[in-house]
Amino acid sequence: MGKRMLRKVLCLILSVVMVLSVTGCKKSEDTKNEDANNGSSNQPTQSAGDTSNSNETSTKLSDKEITVSVLLSDNTNQPIKNFAPAQQEIFDKTNIKLDYQVVPTSNYEEKKSVLLATNNFPDFVYVRRNDLVQYGSTGVFQPLMQYVNEETMPNFYKFWKEYPEMENYLIDGELYAFPVIQRGEIANGFGPVIRTDLLEKHNIDIPQTFDELLDVLVQLKELYPDSIPWTGRKGTIQLLKTTSYMLGSGYGNTGLYYDYDVDGGSYVYGPATKEFKAVLSFLNKAYEAGVLDPDFATTTGEQLESKMTSGKSFLYIDNSGFGMNYNPTLREIAGDESATLQLIPIPKNSFGQSRAISYETALPDRFYALNAGSDNIDTLVKFIDWMYSDEGSDISNYGKEGYSFTYNEKGEPEYIKDYVMQFKGANPSTYYAVFADLGVTKLNFSLYACNIKTTMEIQKMVGDWTNDMDEYWNIVQTDNAYKPPHIDPSMTTDEAERAADILIELNTMLEQEYNKYIMGVEPIDNWDSVIERANKLGARELEEIYNNAQNR
């Protein structure tokens, strides 16, 4: 016994001594070798999917801890932070750790194209429709049709059946990214938002046509000479995007748009049509009358907000929801509770049409593509399917159960008031603050994502919901002028490339022309020569490509 005790004690002493000496050594090594990695002056930006494994057995989606990286575009209103509560909850439930690589919006396109071109991007990357076209055939994205079936992805498959339009996303029959599907979305869209209180005050009727609108603006200008009645943001192109369709032509995103009223519905390259002259003409009139912001070509979002809320401007035609956001600040600055920016029904254009395209309800142009070179592809596919499930969607839109939301009697998720109230009065808005804190909704990484639904829930909960909001949504939903956006058809790679080439040429040429016509440097009639040039550059061919693809 004594011998054994002696041995044990000795061993213990020895091991303690050794441990001490080893740590001692290490410390002195550290202070000597604090040579930072000077070689890499620039931080390596993105590295392809990191996978760290630890052995944990659980009944979670993934047996071992996996880190999944996602390239996301940041948003000034709702900044994206890493490992917010929603992502923590996702990790707890699935053993999958989301690592966001966030790029500011302004840089996003460039960054993304560089990363995709060098095939050096994270496991998931937020892409748009045209990225699928551009990169689908390069093989950087994992082909996904093999997973779109009942057994592998039951949740997504449900949606696949529900929205057959999604088939338009296929490139040569293959799906290259998972589309974001909006949940409970009521679509608004571009619309004219005006200071209805001022109209009331001065007994001005709500304009029914654009010409009437112009008159109203002139009136207001006379009443308020220092004002800039009609302003916008993001310059000329945005102005065209927001107003062209209403005014009888269309711009879509690139100039090519789907016109429901042409031949029962076909693709038209707006700027290269006669009808576009109506657009330019109207804008020109507004400019010359001094009601359109003389700086319309260089407007910014901040300035739009500033002008609208300071009362310097009275009208904008863009995302009609902004108006609701501006109202509180407007009222504060104006010192007038009655000051109201409100949407008006779409006025008739010079062709007698009242028409507008709303935002997409179910299928926004948002996708997450899966890196073909990722590890654990099968687990990632399973994970995405889980994100489409109710459970995944609830977490990625509402956060952590018990912390930020609970389930009501109907089994639907609802925000917890105490949690939400913390953010009351936040800038730019309560709901953005909540979403940013939780890491949820469409602007974050969510596949079955809420947008309006959650926004409205929070607004109502915090008491930000006002009557004009009810009125607003009423107008949105009752105005028949709005049509849902048309999903572009799927095209072959060749078609898509050709279309892209034509577009670049057309837009480069046209970009330089718009301002001249709007500002009156060139008379509107000269636009015909522009149309001719556009035709030479392939505007009609472009339309054909799309229409053919459409009719397939």
Place this chain on the structure above:
Amino acid sequence: MIYKFLQNLHQRSFLRRLFMYCLSVLSLLLVFLVINYVISSRELKEQIYGKVEKNLSFISDTIDTRIETVQKMALSFFNSESVLEFYRIEEEQTTEIQAEQYRVCKVLTQNESLFSDFVKRYYAFYSLSDKVYSGAGVYSKDFYFNELFQYELYPEEYWKGEFKNNSFRLLQPSKVYSNTYGTMGEVLPIVYAKNIRGKQVVFIADVSSEKIREILDCATILNGINVLILQDDQLLLQSSEVSYSTEGTEKLINSLSQNSGRNNLTIDNADYSVFHIKSEYSSLKFVALVPVIELNSMMYSNLYYILMLGVALIGSGILLSVFFSYRIYKPINTVISSISEETGDTIVDEVSYLQQSVENMVAENRSYNSKLQYYGESYVEHQMQLLINGIDIVKKEELLQILREHHGFLYDNYICTNILFNFTEKFYESFSTEQQDRITEKLSDILQTILDKKELCYVFQIQKGLFTCIVNYDGNRSLEEIKNSINELEVIFKEDIDFYHVQVGMDSYPCFIHKLNYSYNHAMVALRNCNPNNAFELKDYQQLSRKNKISFTFYDQKKIVNCITIGNKEKLLQLLNQLLDENIKRNIEYQDLKELFMQVYYVGQRCLEENKLEYTEMENMYAMIEVVKNLNREEDIIISKKNIMEFLTNVLELVNGQEQREEYGTVYKIKQYVEKNYALNLSLDSIADEFGLTAKYISKIYKIKTGENITDFIDKVRIQQSKQLLIHTNMKIGDIAVAVGIESRSTFFRIFRKLEGVSPNEYRIITTTQEDKESEDC
């Protein structure tokens, strides 16, 4: 325990030695540590300085690159066609120009992505204009600097003034607030002012201070190192939060020579090693201040850790040494103490004591072994001798064990083989007696060695030239094989045919150890049948004629006769039973059995004749003999045996019918025997044996008959004889005693005195004087 242990330490030289060896190994470790420290200390300082300098130049390069990029970006803006053509101050803007203002913004967006980490944002404006151009669009200065990005240090007015023309400068870092975006951290604006068409355009890039500090941190390999960026002898930015007094800063700046170098300074009562490097590209200077204290503390901690390590390792080394020495020493200690207890020595030096003791033990062991061997051999030989003589030994197991262990005997059966070397005349002539003796002594060893190769056997000498070989017989083998082995001796010994002839007699019936005498007898019998003139002859018992096969020795005969003579019926029957069964059991052929039975008959007949008696039932006897002669079945054997025994019993009765004469005869015989053999070693037992009777019986009948004891009679006879010797010889008393068969002189004295009343000497004296007297008379 430990105290006692330590007390004897001066004796425990082994332990001391062991421990010292272990420690000597540790000393190597010590040497290593010392060398390590010396080298590392020296290197350390230089390493640190070297690293700081290197890192400083790295920093300089990195920041230069960034700044260069900003410069180039600014220049590309200034030189871009769109800007040159369309960028005008408001007053100069026509509508056409106005329509193209968006291009300026576009130029600014072009390289946005390159700067996301290092450059937070950039923008441009005319000094005297109200408009700020950025990638997103155009803002008013008021909006931009009051709402969007408020510099703590640079209000709107600052940006409305003019800058030095064609200047490129870094401004002091300032915090930025935004009404729209919240607090935005600290930036360092880089300002490039240039004239376009006679009017100053300012291009500003806001660089993240945090990023710059990150780069500067590359050089902070020790705590307390501070890296500063100086522009035109003014402090721009530093990596740590330390602030120096104005004098200190001045002193520092003045000490910096033109390009790069290193010197030592004392600033604010602290010593520093100052490294500086001038940027190649811009007018920046990068300075690293290394507090000497930190460096020294690093050296101390280095020393400290080496010491700690040393202490730890050496400490554990010593512990291990103690532990292992003790462990190794312990059994040796046990050994030494147990030896010293035994021998009671005092130990001066353990090691040599141990050595000595072990050597002693080995020697003892060896001598013991040889003695044991010798005694063992003697014992075996002695026991064997007894066995072959038919004397039962007590400790058979021991003998068997020795045979098993030392001679490798495995089996229970034995066969005797007697080997006789018949030495020729030539042998006796050629060799002296000593030589002969030596040769004959060696012969048993030679035989043993030779035969060991083939058989398990034990060879020993019976008498000069006669050897017996006890072969351990494996029941599975045939006798032929053994015979062959022994025949091979012929090859070896036939060389010396001149000196000896070899005869070998071999038994054919394996027996157990206690019946060895039978085997021996058979072997002897076989041997006797060899022809002494043959150079080598082997005869085995089986080969012999029938007559010689039966085991009916003269000895047996005598015993039977004696029984008859004395009239001991029981003994007679027992003897006969034993004898007959013995032979019957051995499965000898019927012919041989017949021979046996006949011989026994003859014994009985001879008895009758000697005693002049007639057998009354002669017809029975003839019938019995007929049966014997026709012996060929089991039943015949049993009948014959019964008959023989009956016959002899009758003979016995007849002989002893003459009680008086028989007894008389017996007593007379005894008396005769004693009178004849008085000089020998007589005992009741030996006499009884002679007659095949028990000692008790003869003493009884003698006493009855004669009224005195046999022993007394023996004494009487002896004393009578001695009297004669005393009278007629001059032999010494002791010799006379021996001559009459009394070994012990004192015994002779006692008996003589008892019977004669005087001592032998006295008797001699008396008788001689009488004689003298008689002779005188004549």
